[in-house]
Amino acid sequence: MKKVLTIAGSDCSGGAGIQADLKTIMAHKCYGMSVITALTAQNTTGVYGIENCSADFVKNQMDCVFTDIFPDAVKIGMVSSIEIIKAIAEKLREYNPKNIVIDPVMVSTSGNKLLKDDAINTLLNKLIPLAAVITPNLSEAEILCGFEINSKEDMHRAARKISKNYHGHILIKGGHLEEDANDLLFFDGKIHWFEEKKINNSNTHGTGCTLSSAIASNLALGYSVRESIQNSKDYITGALKENLNLGRGNGPLDHCYRM
Numbered sequence: 001m002k003k004v005l006t007i008a009g010s011d012c013s014g015g016a017g018i019q020a021d022l023k024t025i026m027a028h029k030c031y032g033m034s035v036i037t038a039l040t041a042q043n044t045t046g047v048y049g050i051e052n053c054s055a056d057f058v059k060n061q062m063d064c065v066f067t068d069i070f071p072d073a074v075k076i077g078m079v080s081s082i083e084i085i086k087a088i089a090e091k092l093r094e095y096n097p098k099n100i101v102i103d104p105v106m107v108s109t110s111g112n113k114l115l116k117d118d119a120i121n122t123l124l125n126k127l128i129p130l131a132a133v134i135t136p137n138l139s140e141a142e143i144l145c146g147f148e149i150n151s152k153e154d155m156h157r158a159a160r161k162i163s164k165n166y167h168g169h170i171l172i173k174g175g176h177l178e179e180d181a182n183d184l185l186f187f188d189g190k191i192h193w194f195e196e197k198k199i200n201n202s203n204t205h206g207t208g209c210t211l212s213s214a215i216a217s218n219l220a221l222g223y224s225v226r227e228s229i230q231n232s233k234d235y236i237t238g239a240l241k242e243n244l245n246l247g248r249g250n251g252p253l254d255h256c257y258r259m
């Protein structure tokens with residue numbers, strides 16, 4: 001059994017964060033573990049509160065996982081504050097796991113801040129360099145590259161700019177583009193598009209969390225980065241097509257459809 005660790009925030013409504021990650025990891029028949037960085041009080045309509053875990057307790061959780069059941073891949077999502085980011089980076093350098101996927105979560109689907117403004121530089125300088133793959137959405141990529149992204153050409157320019165400081169795989173997700181849901185992979189100066197028609201479903205709460213934990217699961221299973229992204233995109237597309245409709249806002253995905 002391959003083991004996948006998610007380091008992320010909890011979403012009590014079960015659609016994003018740790019809960020989405022564990023459901024995704026299990027749907028890939030891997031063993032899921034979680035290090036919780038923050039508790040959020042949220043649902044399909046918004047985020048109503050955040051309680052950060054102390055940096056020491058994040059380290060304590062990471063020690064417990066890494067000294068006992070060493071993961072084959074690690075997904076990192078909401079990291080909340082400078083202290084937590086530094087704690088995670090320190091422990092990752094100590095244990096040196098393979099297949100680190102970072103979803104640089106900054107804002108929730110419902111528009112609430114999940115990363116403190118002053119923590120962006122620490123995320124960029126201390127954590128992102130440790131990743132094999134990063135998966136910014138359009139607004140996160142805009143913050144990382146410093147200009148607006150409105151088209152596929154802009155996505156390509158943004159990836160090139162981000163690659164000047166980060167040398168791993170950059171996947172810019174196009175889920176928020178007007179037309180298709182096309183994602184761009186940039187690595188070693190080369191690009192590859194993962195193309196998909198946009199599904200007419202507003203229940204997209206947790207798509208980013210799901211994609212990144214699916215990529216981590218596929219990497220743990222031994223697939224290449226490109227295969228892992230394609231498999232994960234297929235997984236998301238299938239889950240969106242199920243048309244689950246829960247809650248009063250942007251509802252979660254159906255993770256049961258392949259089980």
Ligand SMILES: Nc1ncnc2c1ncn2[C@@H]1O[C@H](COP(=O)(O)OP(=O)(O)OP(=O)(O)O)[C@@H](O)[C@H]1O
Pocket residue numbers: 016107108109136137138173174175176181182183196197198199200201204205206207208209211233236237240
């Ligand atoms: N309506 C849709 N139809 C098809 N694919 C979609 C749709 N919305 C998002 N996706 C896909 O889902 C994945 C996640 O992308 P998205 O841009 O939504 O991430 P995100 O904004 O980080 O997610 P989150 O809303 O969880 O923060 C991408 O592969 C994207 O192309």
Ligand SMILES: Cc1ncc(CO)c(N)n1
Pocket residue numbers: 008009010011016017018040077078105107108109114205206207208209
């Ligand atoms: C805990 C958590 N992580 C990530 C997201 C991004 O969708 C969210 N809404 N909540």
